[in-house]
Amino acid sequence: MPVDTAVGDPWGPLTGSRPRPAAPLWVAMYHSVTHTTDDPYRITVSPRRFERQLRWLRRRGLKGVSMAELIRARTAGTVQGLVGLTFDDGYADFTAEALALLRRYECTATVFVLPGLLGSTNEWDPLGPRKPLLDERGIQQAATWGMEVASHGLRHLDLTHADEDTLRREVHESRQLLLDLVGHDVAGFCYPYGAVDLRAVAAVRAAGYQYACAIDPGPLTGRYALPRVHVGERDTAWRLHLKRALHRWRRHEPADLPEGP
């Protein structure tokens, strides 16, 4: 059953007439920021490369912001020049490496954490290497410094293969645990592996989230399945330029941010 989240939505209505169509939201997907040569899933960007990417944004008059900020700006019609910055899995290097750089470049970001694996490691990646995840203190530190803390589920499960109970727990309990931990609203969800279907979207909406990030959700694209662009160590200024141009060309979002199916 569709839930009309536009009613009573603190970000305001999502639909309505606009003078001209807005550009599609551009959201970068990061994972880990640290030095490593062992990176089979290409989820790690070095602090040096990350800083160059933030500098690239600034040179082009763009500003990296959290998803909550990006969506608020979209609703207010002030999204021009903003780029969403997201960090999946909540690696401990978010506070150790990324946070200081984000602050230096006056950016905010959203970190999607796993409250069922606090202080643990990325045990879901069979090839490793093992990377430590943020614990309670790290998550609170990220929130204190102005970063948006949002949910990636409890234990990094593919929700399209989860039974009803598991799906509900991953989506609801993770939100509740984070609410208790950071003491304010937890607006966002991010589907592990970018794996999303109609059932997962419905569960995320029912749990009270206000948006959700995917990777390449195709026809499910909308407020509860936002596409993102992977950004990694190989992304030099030229490649970023190309990715941004391609994104604008590939995504044909309507002027308002659709609720999705």
Ligand SMILES: [Zn+2]
């Ligand atoms: Zn993940």
